Amino acid sequence: MPTLVQSLKKHDLGHLRILAQIWGVELSAGERKRARDELGEKLLNGALVAELIEALPVDAAQALKALLQNGGRIPWAKFERQFGEIREVGAGRRDREEIYLAPVSAAETLFYRALLARAFFDHPNGAQEFAYLPDDLLGIIQGEGKATRPAKSLGRLARPDECAHISPATDHLLDDITTLLAALRLGWDEPPFGLETSLRFTRDLLPAARLIIDGGELQTDSIKIFLETERSEALNQLIRIWRESEMINTLHQIPTLICEGAWVNPVLDTRKALLGFIENIPKNKWWSLRSFIADIKKAYPDFQRTAGDYDAWFIRRADDGVRLRGFGHWDEVEGALIRYFIVGPLYWLGLVDLASTIEKGGETAFRVRGKLVEGKEKDSEKINLNSSGQVIVSRHVARSVRYQLSRFCNWEKSNNPDEYRYQITPSSLERAREQGLKISHLLGLLRKFSAVDIPPSLSRALQRWDANGTEARVETMSILRLSKPEDLEMLRKSKAGRFLGEVLGPTAVVVQAGASSKIMAALIEMGIFMKDETDK
Structure with a gap:
């Protein structure tokens, strides 16, 4: 973006003297170019910038904060709609009426303090006019922690009834990824039973984490490292990947929406904006979800539509196919995105706890955690095995063990969310053999990780099957x-x-x-x- 001096080029000497007056600096030059250079030198002072910003009215401070949160520039139409206009007046009226002393908007306040300029910049859709903060001033403000007014938390504390029933964050996402990877290794499109988190979210994480590539090819070395990584570190890795990956499109994951067409939404900028709003919320305090969404709508409605255009994206409602076009559908698109962002990815990644007014009801509050979930795999935890070939694996058993074991078995539905059930059958053993697995490998897993010795009858059955194949069958004829x-x-x-x-x-x-x-x-x-x- 242009520097302060570059941004002042179009202003007359009178305007430059107004800036000097408001900033409280002496301007000795009597010629416009020299006055511009002198002013540019004197205003680029960290202490002076901090002092000026500290004195900003609340609405102007919010406008400045919006610029900072958007990298120093916002499309002009969007900025003007949110923070007001700058009156177009000639130098004579400006000086005669001294309109700069009574600005009509937050935008005009920043304009007469050199904290706001406007210019055309390149954009994927062609040249577009932006409101911007001069680049060198942006650098000073970002480098001075005290230069910006402390951010106000959006929303409010939750009422007691809004957090009556609590759902603490977990690291069960790690187990769901293990389940999905095992299913893909078996050649299935998805597990036979639903995940605790979200199949779409979990599936989107795999290529971002380089666990699969090229449309679905599993990366066995990367999978082995991931499964053997300690749980808290594995979860931290997923959080970093999710924060930085443009492959994970949160808007497209929302189950109530269908996104169609070739338009592109700003995935990383949107995620950064939402995380910025959440970072201002006090840690370990229950926060009203509805009021948080309402305050974003009021203060930063265009957090994901940088051009403020609510007609360009083709989004339909999933249940009836109605197109959600225009700002009137903000709650169904932006509002739904914020809600999903919190009760979905942030919760699944262990970053927030959730609460509701009724048990198993819609979420009404969330709590930003002061520290991450610390799930642990227990070395002492063993798998349970019986003589009929049924295998029960606790969630706390090492993920790599369950991943390997599940490839030898048929999967059975479990009513206990903390355990996985499998059954060894001739068909599951044949499937494993086709993938190059050996009965000796299965026996080794069972000997090492079973809570009891392998029942002799099961051991004999496995060895006979290895030697002779299936020796008994039931047929319908x-x-x-x-x-x-x-x-x-x-x-x-x-x-x-x-x-x-x-x-x-x-x-x-x-x-x-x-x-x-x-x-x-x-x-x-x-x-x-x-x-x-x-x-x-």
Whole structure:
């Protein structure tokens, strides 16, 4: 962005003297260029900048804060809509009426203090006019901690009824990622049972964390490192990845919205803005979610629409397909985004606790945690195993153990959220064998991590299957029973005989699947009616 001196080039000498008067500095130069250079030198003083900002009215301080939160510039139309206009007057009226002493808006206050200028900058959609803070002043303000008015927290403390039922943050996201990775390794698109967090959010984390690449290829080395990383450090890594990744588009994850078309939303800038609002909230205090959203709407409604354009994005409501176009749908888009941001990613990443007025009701309050969740995998925690091949794995068992074990088993639904249930079956063992896994590997896992010794019958069954494959099976078949042995012999010699299978006795034989009608026709030709018990 332009510097202070560059921003002053279009102003006349009278305007420069007004700036000197408001800043409280002497301006000795009598020629515009020299006066501009002199003023630029004197105003770039950290202590003087801090003093000027400290004296700003509240509305002007909020306008300055908005500029700082947006990297020093905001589209002019958006800035003017939020912080007011700058009157276009000639030098004569300006000096005669001294309008700079009674500004009509926050924007005009900053303008007559050299804290606001306007210019056209390049933009993906073409040149666009911006309100901006001169670059060197921006650097001074950002470098002086006391130069900006302390940020006011948006929203209010939650009432007792708003936090009656508490849902503390967890690190269960780590377990969901383990589950999803194991499912993908087995060739499934998703786990057979739902996740505790969000399948969409968890799936979006995987490529951002480089656990999968190229549209789904698993990175086995990266997965091994992740699964063996201590839980608190693994969660910290995910938080850093989520903060910095443009691949994770929070707006597109909201289940109530459908985003379509080629438009692009500012993923990182939006996340940074929302985190900035949340960082101003006192730690470990219950905060009203509704009032927080309402205050953002009032003070910073365009936090994700940098141009203030509410018509360009094609977003539909998921339940009825209605297009959410215009500022009138702010609550359904921006409001929904803020709510999802807090009760979704921030909660799943262990950064906030949630609360509601009723048990298992909609969230009404949140609490920014002073420290992260500290979940631990317990070395002493073992898996439970019985002689029928059922395996129960606690959440506290090392994630790498569950990931490996789940590849040998069928997955079963568990009613206990802190355990995972699996069943060893011939089909699950065959699937594991096709992926290059060995029974010796499974036996090694069970010996090392089971709470009890492997039941001898299960050990023998696994070793026999390894040597001989499946030795017993249950089948569903159709059986034809005739009253006389000679009728069966005649049927076997007929054209329909090719549809008969294994002979089970003098008057009983297996009928091939789907061949009942052909057998019935052949029997009628023999003068025999057949009753099909399978035809219900």
